[in-house]
Amino acid sequence: MRAATISDGVVTVAEHPDPVPGHGEVLVRVRAAGLNGADLLQRKGAYPAPPGSPKDIPGLELAGEVAELGPNAERFAVGDRVMAIVGGGGQAELALVHERQLMPVPTNLDWAQAGGTPEVFTTAYDALFTQCDLSGGERLLVHGGAGGVGTAAVQLGAATGAHVTATVRREEARDAVRELGAHAVIDPEGFVDHGPFDVVLELVGAPNVPDDLKALDTGGRIVVIGVGAGAKAEVNLLALMGKRATLRASTLRARPLEEKALTARAMERHVLPLLERGDLRVPVAQTFPLEAVHDAYEAFAAGGKVGKIVLVM
Amino acid sequence: MRAATISDGVVTVAEHPDPVPGHGEVLVRVRAAGLNGADLLQRKGAYPAPPGSPKDIPGLELAGEVAELGPNAERFAVGDRVMAIVGGGGQAELALVHERQLMPVPTNLDWAQAGGTPEVFTTAYDALFTQCDLSGGERLLVHGGAGGVGTAAVQLGAATGAHVTATVRREEARDAVRELGAHAVIDPEGFVDHGPFDVVLELVGAPNVPDDLKALDTGGRIVVIGVGAGAKAEVNLLALMGKRATLRASTLRARPLEEKALTARAMERHVLPLLERGDLRVPVAQTFPLEAVHDAYEAFAAGGKVGKIVLVM
Structure with missing residues (x-):
């Protein structure tokens, strides 16, 4: 071959x-x-x-x-x-x-x-729902909303009743992200003023984390799945305590067969039906x-x- | 009065x-x-x-x-x-x-x-079980095992089947913590070499967090409930991703009535029976x-x- x-x-x-x-x-x-x-x-x-x-x-x-x-x-x-x-x-x-x-x-x-x-929808589903228990009515911030995982996350959030805010740096890409269901598409600069959020999907890395925490509401969750802009984050633990917040991080690739298989079962149950009926593109x-x-x-x-x-x- | x-x-x-x-x-x-x-x-x-x-x-x-x-x-x-x-x-x-x-x-x-x-057992129960889902067979690290919350956490961990390692700075206090059920009582210096752990109860603060993360096993959870030694922690997000780990933090005092009431119900269901039959002191x-x-x-x-x-x- x-x-x-x-x-x-x-x-x-x-x-x-x-x-x-x-x-x-x-x-x-x-x-x-x-x-x-x-x-x-x-x-x-x-x-x-x-x-x-x-x-x-x-x-x-x-x-x-x-x-x-x-x-x-x-x-x-x-x-x-x-x-x-x-x-x-x-x-x-x-x-x-x-x-x-x-x-x-x-x-x-x-x-x-x-x-x-498979990759972007499994990653987005796992991060938002399996890791962060995102549910209807919650406010989701997707960093990098125009990227592969970003477009999947925006759609999954909107399709399941979350209010979705997406950061998109390139102005010419913002309309496309709005069409995927984002309720607000904003410049990454100053995103903290658009909060509070219940869940933040962090695809950029360490530089965003202090503001992610500021933008979080009580009980909020940050999930890091990309660190292209840097991995060493400063975390204010007192703020994390005061908000009873969670910072978690994950990758799919390193998981053993049984855990990857579980993500496939979650996709079959929760995501494929939405793709099948055209609610996700x-x-x-x-x-x-x-x-x-x-x-x-x-x-x-x-x-x-x-x-x-x-x-x- | x-x-x-x-x-x-x-x-x-x-x-x-x-x-x-x-x-x-x-x-x-x-x-x-x-x-x-x-x-x-x-x-x-x-x-x-x-x-x-x-x-x-x-x-x-x-x-x-x-x-x-x-x-x-x-x-x-x-x-x-x-x-x-x-x-x-x-x-x-x-x-x-x-x-x-x-x-x-x-x-x-x-x-x-x-x-x-109430305070120490509710705090310890909430941190270990409600926040971190500690369960039987897992390896727990309790920082400050001789303190109020520490003694409660050591006992709760041991009574529910976790393997409990406690850090205790004062040598003369270590026997007492062993008697409470800790399987290993160690000096805080070099605790990272005693891992890996599934759950770390962090009562000291920011200076411990980088080593907490190093000592964590895949899928591990760190819960911060005290920051006396400092609040600004450096977190290596790449390590957090690689371990699919969670850093969370919490306080009881700021919670609204309904959430405090839930902690009381959790105590009645899970902790008071162990106190009643003498499994906890x-x-x-x-x-x-x-x-x-x-x-x-x-x-x-x-x-x-x-x-x-x-x-x-």
Whole structure:
């Protein structure tokens, strides 16, 4: 099979042996695989794949058809449309996924949309609901509302009855975020004046945290899932006590199979129905064939788009 | 009635009008009232009483007999032995408490023990279980294990199946903390080497937090309920993400009636049965009559004892 392959900080296409599904595993003929921020880190060697994932094939999500079942795999049949987050190796013609990590693809998603769904929606759902218990009527602040996870978080918050405020730096992207359901789209500068919030989704990192805490209401929760702008945060514990607040942080990639499988079950129960009936959308900004993977990475790194960049095989 | 009274940074005894119970309130003839760290802060003007509590009468907990019921108060009868946390005013001959905040006194507690029970056990229970979901088999680190909340936390952790490590600076206090059920009693210096822990009860403050995070296992929780050593903590968000960890903080005093009442119900359900059957003890270091309230505060401020200092009326 051919696969995107990282070599000396460059992503090219190379031949690899076809993977063979083991117990409980499914061989997926990948039809689409989204790009994510972590791919850029991995390209420059800063985010190695976890044990059990291909070391040199990037890709944290994929959608495709079941090509072959390993022994004991029985949740899906050959030909079924499936999608999943994976620890790596998604940007390839074939990929192995444990059947407990796979989800069915909602019927109204095309391949590009499906390939761009698992990572951002699982991340956003896990952060907002599993980690922070966001619920209807609460006030949510999404930092980086125009990014991949941001657009998923804005939609999930709005679709479940939260009041959603999104920070978006680029003025030209704000309308698109409003159309996804954000009730207020603001400049990141001075976001603290738009509070108070019950839940803050922090995708930027340490520099925001002191103001996140200021903008929080009593009982509020901050969840950090990105630290691109810095990791060392100053936290005023007295303010945290006074607000009985929670600061938590999470990543998906490092989790063991059983925990990743739980996120897939949560997606099937809470998110796929909303995708299925069109209450959530998967904005795709641009697609590239596997051969153009280098261009896809460059387009992703350049930024400036609302929606996913997806490789389509 | 007579009551401990703060005036210009000194605690004396003064006459006050007898309080009159309003709707749902109970007038308690106070028999014992424990001292707490917050009393010292309030004595020096740093921790004003919340609205609705006497401004100049300190005391965050009390035990006594029901003296009179206000209109609609029906949970207890005149003469019942009751105890409670209060927003202030506990160190007096009479105190008003909303009936939803009152708990019955376990039959095997004497007045001094009962007067020293509500604040530390409610604080410890709330921090460990309500905030951090501590459960059997988990590894708990209690900072300041010889203090009031520390001794309660050590016992609650051990009684519910956690493995309890307690830091105790004074060597001469370590045996007493071991007798309360701590599985390991260690010097605060180098506590990080005794991890990993699932839950850390942080009573000291900011200087400990970076090492608390280092000592935490995946999925671990830090709960801050004291910041005597400093409030500005540096938090490594990348480490917090990698461990999928939670940093939270809380105080009891600022909570509204309904939330305080919930802590009383949690105490009745989960803690009083353990006190009743002797699985938890209330160590009382020293008692003072109300007249000697100044000496009681001085003894409390001097530290160096394991167990509560309680005013007995």
